[in-house]
Amino acid sequence: MKGSVKSISLIPISFCFLFLFRDEFAVPARHLCHPEQREAILELKNEFQIQKPCFDRTVSWVNNSDCCSWDGIRCDASFGDVIELNLSGNCIYGQLNSKSSILRFQSLPFLATLDLSNNHFSGNVPSSLGNLSKLTTLDLSENAFNGEIPSSLGNLYNLTILNLSQNKLIGKIPPSLGNLPYLTVLTLCANNLVGEIPYSLANLSHHLTFLSISENSFSGEIPSFLGNFSHLTLLDLSANNFVGEIPSSFGRLKHLTDLSAEENELSGNFPVTLLKLTKLLYLSLDDNQFTGMLPPNISSLSNLEIFYIRGNALTGTLPSSLFSIPSLTYVDLKYNQLNGTLEFGNVSLLSSKLMDLGLGNNNFVGSIPGSISKLVNLHTLDLSHLNTQGSVVDLSILWNLKSLEELDISDLNTATAIDLNAILSRFKWLDALNLTGNHVTYEKRSSVSDPPLLRELYLSGCGITTEFPGFIRTQHNMWRLDISNNKIKGQVPGCFESPKKLRQSSSLDYFSGASNNFTGRIPSFICELRSLTVLDLSNNIFNGSFPLRKFSSVLQALNLRQNRLSGRLKSLDIGHNKLVGKLPTSLINSSSLEVLNVESNIFNDTFPSWLSSLPELQVLVLRSNAFHGPIHQTRFSKLRIIDISHNRFNGTSPSNFFLNWTAMHSIGKDGDQSYGQYMGTSYYSDSIVLMNKGIEIELVRILTIYTALDFSENEFEGVIPSSIGLLKELHVLNLSGNAFTGHIPLSMGNLSSLESLDLSKNKLTGAIPQELGNLSYLAYMNFSHNQLVGLVPGGTQFRTQPCSSFKDNPGLYGPSLDQACVDIHGRTSQPSEMSKEAEDGQEEVVSWIAAAIGFLPGIVFGFTMGYTVVYYKPEWFLNPFGRTKRRRISTTRR
Numbered sequence: 058m059k060g061s062v063k064s065i066s067l068i069p070i071s072f073c074f075l076f077l078f079r080d081e082f083a084v085p086a087r088h089l090c091h092p093e094q095r096e097a098i099l100e101l102k103n104e105f106q107i108q109k110p111c112f113d114r115t116v117s118w119v120n121n122s123d124c125c126s127w128d129g130i131r132c133d134a135s136f137g138d139v140i141e142l143n144l145s146g147n148c149i150y151g152q153l154n155s156k157s158s159i160l161r162f163q164s165l166p167f168l169a170t171l172d173l174s175n176n177h178f179s180g181n182v183p184s185s186l187g188n189l190s191k192l193t194t195l196d197l198s199e200n201a202f203n204g205e206i207p208s209s210l211g212n213l214y215n216l217t218i219l220n221l222s223q224n225k226l227i228g229k230i231p232p233s234l235g236n237l238p239y240l241t242v243l244t245l246c247a248n249n250l251v252g253e254i255p256y257s258l259a260n261l262s263h264h265l266t267f268l269s270i271s272e273n274s275f276s277g278e279i280p281s282f283l284g285n286f287s288h289l290t291l292l293d294l295s296a297n298n299f300v301g302e303i304p305s306s307f308g309r310l311k312h313l314t315d316l317s318a319e320e321n322e323l324s325g326n327f328p329v330t331l332l333k334l335t336k337l338l339y340l341s342l343d344d345n346q347f348t349g350m351l352p353p354n355i356s357s358l359s360n361l362e363i364f365y366i367r368g369n370a371l372t373g374t375l376p377s378s379l380f381s382i383p384s385l386t387y388v389d390l391k392y393n394q395l396n397g398t399l400e401f402g403n404v405s406l407l408s409s410k411l412m413d414l415g416l417g418n419n420n421f422v423g424s425i426p427g428s429i430s431k432l433v434n435l436h437t438l439d440l441s442h443l444n445t446q447g448s449v450v451d452l453s454i455l456w457n458l459k460s461l462e463e464l465d466i467s468d469l470n471t472a473t474a475i476d477l478n479a480i481l482s483r484f485k486w487l488d489a490l491n492l493t494g495n496h497v498t499y500e501k502r503s504s505v506s507d508p509p510l511l512r513e514l515y516l517s518g519c520g521i522t523t524e525f526p527g528f529i530r531t532q533h534n535m536w537r538l539d540i541s542n543n544k545i546k547g548q549v550p551g552c553f554e555s556p557k558k559l560r561q562s563s564s565l566d567y568f569s570g571a572s573n574n575f576t577g578r579i580p581s582f583i584c585e586l587r588s589l590t591v592l593d594l595s596n597n598i599f600n601g602s603f604p605l606r607k608f609s610s611v612l613q614a615l616n617l618r619q620n621r622l623s624g625r626l627k628s629l630d631i632g633h634n635k636l637v638g639k640l641p642t643s644l645i646n647s648s649s650l651e652v653l654n655v656e657s658n659i660f661n662d663t664f665p666s667w668l669s670s671l672p673e674l675q676v677l678v679l680r681s682n683a684f685h686g687p688i689h690q691t692r693f694s695k696l697r698i699i700d701i702s703h704n705r706f707n708g709t710s711p712s713n714f715f716l717n718w719t720a721m722h723s724i725g726k727d728g729d730q731s732y733g734q735y736m737g738t739s740y741y742s743d744s745i746v747l748m749n750k751g752i753e754i755e756l757v758r759i760l761t762i763y764t765a766l767d768f769s770e771n772e773f774e775g776v777i778p779s780s781i782g783l784l785k786e787l788h789v790l791n792l793s794g795n796a797f798t799g800h801i802p803l804s805m806g807n808l809s810s811l812e813s814l815d816l817s818k819n820k821l822t823g824a825i826p827q828e829l830g831n832l833s834y835l836a837y838m839n840f841s842h843n844q845l846v847g848l849v850p851g852g853t854q855f856r857t858q859p860c861s862s863f864k865d866n867p868g869l870y871g872p873s874l875d876q877a878c879v880d881i882h883g884r885t886s887q888p889s890e891m892s893k894e895a896e897d898g899q900e901e902v903v904s905w906i907a908a909a910i911g912f913l914p915g916i917v918f919g920f921t922m923g924y925t926v927v928y929y930k931p932e933w934f935l936n937p938f939g940r941t942k943r944r945r946i947s948t949t950r951r
Contacts, residue, residue, distance in 0.1 A: 089137025090124035097164035098124055098139070104157060108177075111148035131170075138167040145174045145196070152180030153202075160185040167191050174220065175199040182221070187212040194218040198244070201225055206245075211236040222269065223247040230270075232257040244269040246293065253277035262286045269293040271317065279318075281306045291315040295341065303328040310334060319343035319365065326350075327371070332357040343389070344368040351395075356381050367391040367415065375416070377402030389415040391439060398423040399443070409434060417441030417465055424448055430457040439465040441491065449473050456483050463487075467515065468494035477516075481505040481528060489513035493539070496520050501527055510534050517569070518542040525550055537567040541593065545570075548577035569593040571616065579603055579622075587611075595619050632656040632678070640665050649673055656680040656700070656746075664688045664706065675720070679704065680767070692717035700767040702748070702791070709775030721764050721784040748791055748815075765789035769815065773797060782807040791815040793839065801826055801845075813837040825850055825869075841865055849873045 102115045114128035124139065125132035131141035142159060158164050159171070160183055169191050178200040186195065187209025193216060202224040210219070211233025217240060226248040234243070235257025241264050250273040259282040266288050275297040283292065284306025290313060299321040307316075308330035316331070319341045326349035331340065337358050343365045350373030351366075358364075361382050367389045374397035379388070381402060388411070399421050411432050417439035424445055429438075435458050443466075450471040455461070461484050466475075475492055477499040487509040497519035508528045516526075517539045524547040529538070549570065565586050571593045578601040579594060591614045599620040612634065626647045632654045639662040640655065650671050656678045663686040668674060676698045684701065687708025693699070697720050715721075746753055748767055764787050773795040781790075782804020790811060797819040805814075806828025814829075817839040824847030825840060835854045839862045846868030849855055860878030863869055 089132055089134075090139070091137055094139045094165055095120075095124040097158040097161070098127070098130065098142070100158035104154065105149045105151040108148045108150055112146065114144060114147055133167060136167075139165050140167050140191075141170040141172075142168060143170065143172040144176065145172045147176055149173070149176040149178065151178065153178050153183055155183040155185045157183070157185075160188065165189075169215075170194040172196040173200070178202055180204070182207055182210075182226070184209040186210060190214065192216055193239075196220040197224065198222040199224075203227065205229075206231050206234075206250075208233040210234065213237060214239075216240055217264075218242040220244045221248070226250060228252075230255055230258070234258065235260040237261065239264055241265060241288075242267040245273065246270060247272040249273065250275065254280050254283075256280065256282065258282075259285065263288075265289060266312075267291045271295040271297070273297055275299065278302075279304055279323075283307070284309045286310065287312070289313055293317040294321065296320040299323060301325075303330070305330045307331060308333040311336065313337060315339040317341045319345070321345055323347065327352060327366075335359055337361055338384075339363045341365040342369070347371060349373070351376050351379070353378060355379050358382065360384055363387040365389045367393070369393055371395055373397075375400065375421075380411075384410060386410050387413040389413065390419070391415045391441075392418045394420055396420040396422070399426050399440075401426060401428050405431065411435060413437040415439040417443075417467075420444070422446060425450060425454060427454050430454045433457060434460055436460055437463040439463075440469075441465045441467045443469055445469050445471045447472050450475075452476075452479070459484070459486075461487060463489040465489075465491040466495070467491045471495065474498045478505055481508045485509055487511060491515040492519055493517045494519075499523055499526055508532075512536040512564075513538075515539045516543065521545055534564060536564050538565065539567070539569045541569040541571040541573070543573050546574040546576070549575055549580055564588055567591045570597070572596040575599060577601070579617075590614070592616070626650055627673075628652040630654040632658070634658050636660060638662075642667060644668070645670060647671065652676040654678040655682065658682050660684060664701075666691045669693050677701075690714055690717075693720070694718075695720045697721060697764045698766075700748075700765070702767045702769040702771070704771055706768070707772035707774065710773070710778045712776075712779045714778040715780040715783055718784065721766070721786050723786060748789075763788060764810075765791075767791040768795065770794040775799070777802050779804050781805065784808060786810050789813045792819070793817040795819055797821060799823070801829075803828060805829060806831060808832060809834070811835050815839045816843070817841045819843055821845060824848065830855060838862055845869055 099118060099120060102118050107113055107115065117128045124130055125137060129143040130139060132138060133140050168189055171192060174196045179202065181204035182197065182202050184207040187207065190213065192213050195213065195216060196218065198220045203226065205228035206221065206226055208231040211231065216237050219240060219242065222244045228250065229252035230250060232255040235255065238260065240261050243265060244267065246269045253276060262285045265286050268289060269291065271293045277299065278301040279294060279299050281304040284304055289310050292313060295317040301323065302325035303318065303323060313334050314336050316337060316339065320343065323345040325347065327347055329352055332352065332354065338360055340361060340363065347369040349371065351371060353376045355376055356378040359382060362384050363386060371393040373395065375395055377400050399416065412434055414435060414437065418441055422444045425440060438461060447470060450469055450473045452475065464484065464487065474496045477497050480490065482505050489512060493515045497516060499521055501523050505528055511532055512534055513536055521543040523545065525545060530550055566588050567590065575597040577599065579599050583592065588611065590611050593616040595616045596619040599622060601623060603617060603622050627649050628651060633656065636658040638660065640660055644650065645667055648671065651673050653674065659682065661683040664684060666689060668677065669691040673695060674693065675695050677696060678700045680700045681703040683705065685705040688706055688710065690711060694717065696718060766787060769791045774797065776799035777792065777797050779802045781802060785807055787808050788810055793815045798821065800823035801816065801821055803826050806826055809832065811832050812834050814835060821843040823845065825845060827850045830850030830852035832854065838858055841862060841864040843866055845866040849869055849871040851873055855873040856876045863874060
């Protein structure tokens, strides 16, 4: 009875406490995220910039929500700890700071997976990553990290996957990476790493299955200890500087399926130790220095699918056993010295597998074997430079290869005329065709009605005597076209009959029509091919003027020699390329040249003063190159615009430096400041980009009365030449970012047409000339970062300038300056420390009050429930929270 009364009396109390603390008990069980870990992740979100459009995982990262449900976040189901952070492909820009929230171990102490791949992170890889001792996966690939690999990564004892590929890392592999005993994947490919592979990596032999260090600059011999990596399935050593032979220990890599060692300097005979690797599927030894013969028992590689060994010095005959491997799909033996006749042996097993066969550029002799017709799934066939010894070649044995996409039978040394019409009719899926150096017949009248859509066509030296081949006119996907060294006559058709389609695709990268009998004008569509890198129309009979408009920004070679072109070249714009060396002095022969723009290249030259002999030159842009040295006094009598900014010009200039720049002195008898013509012709207008009033502006059309002088961001020193005051028609003057000293010339007050003046970032002293206040057109000026003193001129122009225009000139003063800014010295009112302390104190009081409100009911509830449970039901306490339960939790979280 006594127990019943006690039980009944507890019921109302229990309901009271349930009501009072209903909010605490109502929290769903799925909200596992720890608040401090949520704050750390939100802090990370604010550390970087995300460039849209992009799949942004951080959109779901909202405060006061469960971080375990956020995109890219995974938590431990039992304890709510964040164990995975995946921001792969999130378009993040910025540097990963060593003090970043995610790199503080106490923020995310159980983080096991960190994936920041495929973003735009830059800067060094933080050494503090080594503090994340629970990490098992670290993926920083496909970013722009630079610097060396931090040795602290060797502290990540539990790491199984380390991917640092496709960055800009330098230096050597730190030996500490050998301290990662559980590592299964290590990929460092596509960086700038150097040195030899450290011996400490031998410690990784127990678990490593994937090792890729390709596309670096590693050197020395391939270490033999790699042969001890018994679990290795992929080994990629390609595109390095390894020398010597492939170690014989590689024969112990019984599980290896992929081996890449191409593009090194490996030598010796074909490594027969590799024949022991019966699980090998992929073997690439391209572009090395291997010699000797291919082993006759190469069929020991019974599972081989891909075999690449092009570009070596192999000799001997082709082992027919190679083609008895039933899984063989891709074979490339091009560019060796293999000889003898082509023998494929029994190819019946290959008929359903082999897709690519490259045997070209060897020393094979004899005819094409008839057994090749059984390789019905061939997509690519290269038999180039097969020496048929002048015998008849029967191409009909190829007609059965209906899936063929690429065919190279160039330079067959055959007396047989190759029927181009027949090839185009038979191979409907043909994508690339090379018949160079053969005798090719082409009948225009029997033209193919539905030719394949070719991307590459090489017909150089084929003896074609017709007019421009008709089927080429319909090829709108053409990438490379070489019809040079023939006798093709007539005109090149305007845009191959479909100007609109060709302009839309703009895919043509290489076009050579050299050494033919083309006549007429060069078609203007060529200037609209935005992908064109090489154009060679030399040794023809073209006449008229060449339509030299603004070419493709990727154009690398242009050859028009030995024609009958006429006309005068007035504009040449080759800006925004990667041209190197010196500016060609042959331009001095272009006596009609008015516009020369070579901006944003890599020209490394002194100032081309010889250009002043060009009598019509009006616009000269040398901006953003590597020009250097002093500029001596020159005579540019018609020059109106000159931009030599962002180079390394230096030295001083005499006071009369601008004396002969007469075109900027005045418009002339026929000129008028209110009117002007546009440079160019009726069908083409010149355009340039200039810095004007502090911003880059593209002048789509250049007025002949517009004048500008930009010498900014160089290394000029000394005083500004006083003769600059002669340039009365100057609209834009920019001398910023140099080391000019002395006073601002008083003669600048004569620049009555000046609209924009930038003298910032120099070492100018003295006062700003009061005469500048009288320049009524002057709308923009910048005198910041000098050592100027004195009264700032009055006038509306000066009063309307921003404060930044006078920054870092402590000695300036005056009403104009007072109106522009209160204080140019950088003093700003700071919030009262007393107010801040008082505010902090108020926050602390409020926090303590809130804590007390929550604390007192908690004390009452805790003592009451504790007394009830321990006194009346002690077994309730021991079962859930006893020693057994504590031990289990400890084991789980280890």
